[in-house]
Amino acid sequence: MTVETRRVGPEAAAEVLAVVRAAFADRPVLDPPADALAETEETIAGLLAPGGGLLMVDDGHPVGAVVLDPGGDGGDTVYLRRFGIDPSARGRGLARDLVRAGLLAAGRAGAARVVILAREELPRTVAFWRDMGFVETARHAPYVEMARPAPVVIEVPTADAMRELGRGLAGRLTAGDVLVLSGELGAGKTTFTQGLGEGLGVRGAITSPTFVIARVHPSLGEGPELVHVDAYRLGGRAELDDLDLDADLDEAVTVVEWGSGLAEGLAESRLEVRITRAAGQDAADAPGADREGDPRVVELAALGPRWLAAPGLTPRPSPGGSR
Structure with a gap:
């Protein structure tokens, strides 16, 4: 039923x-x-x-x-x-x-x-x-x-728009913020993180960290570094704890892909980013479907006292607009 x-x-x-x-x-x-x-x-x-x-x-x-x-x-x-x-x-x-x-x-x-x-x-x-x-x-x-x-729901039509969303959201973030990303394979989690890294102004190309699990991107300026974690292959919260992320949390913006059910305990406040295909799974799997080009829907859900006291979650336009 x-x-x-x-x-x-x-x-x-x-x-x-x-x-x-x-x-x-x-x-x-x-x-x-x-x-x-x-x-x-x-x-x-x-x-x-x-x-x-x-x-x-x-x-x-x-x-x-x-x-x-x-x-x-x-x-x-x-x-x-x-x-x-x-x-x-x-x-x-x-x-x-x-x-x-x-x-x-x-x-x-x-x-x-x-x-x-x-x-x-x-x-x-x-x-x-x-x-x-x-x-x-x-x-x-x-x-x-x-x-x-209240959560913010944003329709994202292209991969470039997903990067721009990440760039714009970077203007709302400070050291100590934790983002938990969820969405199926190919949904756009790493693309979003790439835009976030551009907005934060960090060093190094941001790719899926699956094979190294966690990667640190130092800041090129005075902003926080970016810690990028892929929890896909982690067997549970204990393995996430073994990464010793606590040493970096206060000084960095930490992004955890596939973190739902694992990363919620990293900080009292967190920003959950849920990415789904706007066309639905059936359309995405149809013969000839462009899985990378499907429109996405991104839900930004802010939890904890840090976000309750912060201004609205609408991302700020990045300098120079869309790139």
């Missing part, structure tokens, strides 16, 4: 309410009770009216829901409210999928920041949101306010 996540509005209030009631009724009894338990179909419709929401459906049965609340500040912030997964569907990773869908929806709507409110009495819930990249920003008893930047 395939789980589908849909954008919905007030017309789906009854389905969203069913998920909210099931999810919040299954939580520990709180004092004061969760506001969600007092929701009605009419109040949920009112919450959905400004910005809509997401409904996760499994074989026709609603199993997850979240309201996307613009927050009334001109669109800069989106609040994820009434987030819940039906107890019958837990243990399948759907909560993480729904959070990621909510973040992407907020980013595509133009929001710069996504905020949630978690109850202080539920440390596992607070830990879940922290694990999803949210940082505590305030406490308003009984709530913990947590936030993270």
Whole structure:
């Protein structure tokens, strides 16, 4: 069975309410009770009216829901409210999928920041949101306010545009930043890193470091060096630790290709760069398809306090424009 996540509005209030009631009724009894338990179909419709929401459906049965609340500040912030997964569907990773869908929806709507409110009495819930990249920003008893930047999604039509994206992003980076790159073989991870190296002004041609695993590119000026790591052949986090990257992290910009699931512990804050083919896998594998020329979609997802305090992730134009 395939789980589908849909954008919905007030017309789906009854389905969203069913998920909210099931999810919040299954939580520990709180004092004061969760506001969600007092929701009605009419109040949920009112919450959905400004910005809509997401409904996760499994074989026709609603199993997850979240309201996307613009927050009334001109669109800069989106609040994820009434987030819940039906107890019958837990243990399948759907909560993480729904959070990621909510973040992407907020980013595509133009929001710069996504905020949630978690109850202080539920440390596992607070830990879940922290694990999803949210940082505590305030406490308003009984709530913990947590936030993270909304992801930025960029369509990249060519390899030259991918390099230009890397060059532009270099202007947002400082020593100590860690980038975790993911995407299938040939997606453009090394091409992106080449542009990044040009933007940082480092020495040496940047190629895939598969056979040496890690390569250091010193700065030609006063900026940070670039440490380029390919984790494709690493067997686990222990082998990544053996590279002793900690010695370079504070003084360099570190890029880890194939780092998902391995490099998240390198730093408290990181920038995840996910590259996918815009045409989809079927088109990419079609006879005669130009795998290098396929348009790409790049998702920039910033996690941790360093990025929450930083200006927006939109890459700066590199000097002289596209090359």
